[in-house]
Amino acid sequence: MQSHKETLLLTPENMGQVDRAAAASGLSSYGLMERAGQAVAACALRRFPGALRFVILCGPGNNGGDGYVVARALRAAGTEIAVHALGEPAALRGDAATAFAQFTGSVAPLADYHPRSGDVVVDALFGAGLGRNLAADVIATIEAINESAVPVLAVDLPSGIDGRTGAVRGAAFQAAATVTFMCRKPGHLLLPGRMMTGDLEIFDIGIPERILLAQGGKIGVNAPAAWRHVLPVKTGAGHKYVRGHLAVFSGPATATGAGRLSAMAGLRAGAGLVTLLSPTAALSANAAHLTAVMLKVVNGDGDLSALLEDVRLKTFVLGPGFGDGERARRYADLIASGERRLVLDADGITAFRDDPQMLFDLFAEGEPRLVLTPHDGEFARLFPDLAEDSTLSKIERGQKAAARSNGVVILKGADTVIAAPDGRALVNENAPPWLATAGSGDVLAGLVGAHLAQGMPAFEAAASAVWRHGEAGRTAGEGLTAETLIDALGGVDHIM
Numbered sequence: 001m002q003s004h005k006e007t008l009l010l011t012p013e014n015m016g017q018v019d020r021a022a023a024a025s026g027l028s029s030y031g032l033m034e035r036a037g038q039a040v041a042a043c044a045l046r047r048f049p050g051a052l053r054f055v056i057l058c059g060p061g062n063n064g065g066d067g068y069v070v071a072r073a074l075r076a077a078g079t080e081i082a083v084h085a086l087g088e089p090a091a092l093r094g095d096a097a098t099a100f101a102q103f104t105g106s107v108a109p110l111a112d113y114h115p116r117s118g119d120v121v122v123d124a125l126f127g128a129g130l131g132r133n134l135a136a137d138v139i140a141t142i143e144a145i146n147e148s149a150v151p152v153l154a155v156d157l158p159s160g161i162d163g164r165t166g167a168v169r170g171a172a173f174q175a176a177a178t179v180t181f182m183c184r185k186p187g188h189l190l191l192p193g194r195m196m197t198g199d200l201e202i203f204d205i206g207i208p209e210r211i212l213l214a215q216g217g218k219i220g221v222n223a224p225a226a227w228r229h230v231l232p233v234k235t236g237a238g239h240k241y242v243r244g245h246l247a248v249f250s251g252p253a254t255a256t257g258a259g260r261l262s263a264m265a266g267l268r269a270g271a272g273l274v275t276l277l278s279p280t281a282a283l284s285a286n287a288a289h290l291t292a293v294m295l296k297v298v299n300g301d302g303d304l305s306a307l308l309e310d311v312r313l314k315t316f317v318l319g320p321g322f323g324d325g326e327r328a329r330r331y332a333d334l335i336a337s338g339e340r341r342l343v344l345d346a347d348g349i350t351a352f353r354d355d356p357q358m359l360f361d362l363f364a365e366g367e368p369r370l371v372l373t374p375h376d377g378e379f380a381r382l383f384p385d386l387a388e389d390s391t392l393s394k395i396e397r398g399q400k401a402a403a404r405s406n407g408v409v410i411l412k413g414a415d416t417v418i419a420a421p422d423g424r425a426l427v428n429e430n431a432p433p434w435l436a437t438a439g440s441g442d443v444l445a446g447l448v449g450a451h452l453a454q455g456m457p458a459f460e461a462a463a464s465a466v467w468r469h470g471e472a473g474r475t476a477g478e479g480l481t482a483e484t485l486i487d488a489l490g491g492v493d494h495i496m
């Protein structure tokens, strides 16, 4: 059976609960610290065989405690070490005090450390317990080390990174590598924390998985294990209507490309039928570029209402290149009736900027049927208070937005978060940097629509679409265009 640890995310708060539960179940907490420190020391020796000296920077809490174990282990391995502490080591408590007592070497103040060629820094200043911004002298030390060529191996998290949010609290080490324990923390995946973490190693210090799972479970890394069980069964012989019918709204004659990209992505992603709903004026532009995607004229509410008499038409994408906010609001209103599902993207999101509640009211009832795909700017239009609240992590912003809208929110970026109204949230990590290209969002909207049309629940449809988008981006490679991205979609099916 596959372990959940690779995809589990635990906040520092969860990790504290894990600690307490582990102690309550009889595990020695100092034993955990000893294994953590030994693992970091082993990593240091393996990664930096040419180090002339290991400099261990120890903080005032248990992260510092890990550091004293590292120092003892590296000295026992015969390497040259120096230890610099923030604060008085005599003030250490609990396991950290035990680790310090076992170290028995000399300790200099943090401010006395000046990077020198051949050093490798082991950063054990702060981990899960960083609760506020760093003081000016610590910031100065971190910045001096970052500016030097001295590599940094971080214990648990690069000091200065907030483990809950990934934010930099004043300054943070740019680590070459980080060793964390049991599972990843949001700060390893969310930006800018992800950029500061370097290569991440996850070391099992022996906390039973049942304890981890009992404290976590709502948030995780976006991977097939989270949604594979609801992927549409590929029958091969399946009737095209079984694989669902997706309808995508085209923009006006001057902006037809975005809608077509969504429609073509939807078809490539397995929707049985895809229809582009186009105003008459845009018909010839659309017809000139489409073959397998069907075209239907929709000029206004009357046409759409007539179309909605077909009960098989359950899934819509509205927004890419759409332009007309007033019309988008009316179309969303019509679609919301019945059990229909809507992917609202781009201009479709912006259409509700003056009255987001109007949108939320449309989809307030029942299972989520609305998927919102905002980037940060669009998110701020619907959820200005959440966007402004710098105490929230991107995961928390997504969770709150999903709860408020009773929709699934795909908050896009290099660290895309997918969140559901019930509090589930996944952080995506497979998107290559070159995926941020023109039309990429249109392709994603079509992908989500295709997964919805094939009957997946909204959260899983959204998460699997984001993952598949990332994999296709990797397959298409650097220099991809929206077209090559669509072509690459089919190629990733076998690994889902």
Ligand SMILES: NC(=O)C1=CN([C@@H]2O[C@H](COP(=O)(O)OP(=O)(O)OC[C@H]3O[C@@H](n4cnc5c(N)ncnc54)[C@H](OP(=O)(O)O)[C@@H]3O)[C@@H](O)[C@H]2O)[C@@H](O)CC1
Residues within 6 Å of the ligand: 015, 016, 018, 019, 032, 033, 034, 036, 059, 060, 061, 062, 063, 064, 065, 066, 125, 126, 127, 128, 129, 130, 131, 132, 133, 134, 135, 155, 156, 157, 181, 205
């Ligand atoms: N989870 C596990 O199973 C295991 C976890 N282990 C390890 O424990 C680590 C977590 O330890 P931790 O909770 O003691 O927190 P840590 O990061 O050392 O910092 C707390 C100290 O820093 C202080 N402080 C905070 N912010 C500050 C600031 N801006 N500027 C200055 N001071 C600041 C804070 O002071 P206070 O806020 O209380 O005044 C307190 O003294 C975890 O990352 C991992 O390495 C392993 O041993 C194996 C088992």
Ligand SMILES: [K+]
Residues within 6 Å of the ligand: 063, 123, 124, 125, 126, 127, 154, 155, 156, 157, 158, 159
């Ligand atoms: K650290």
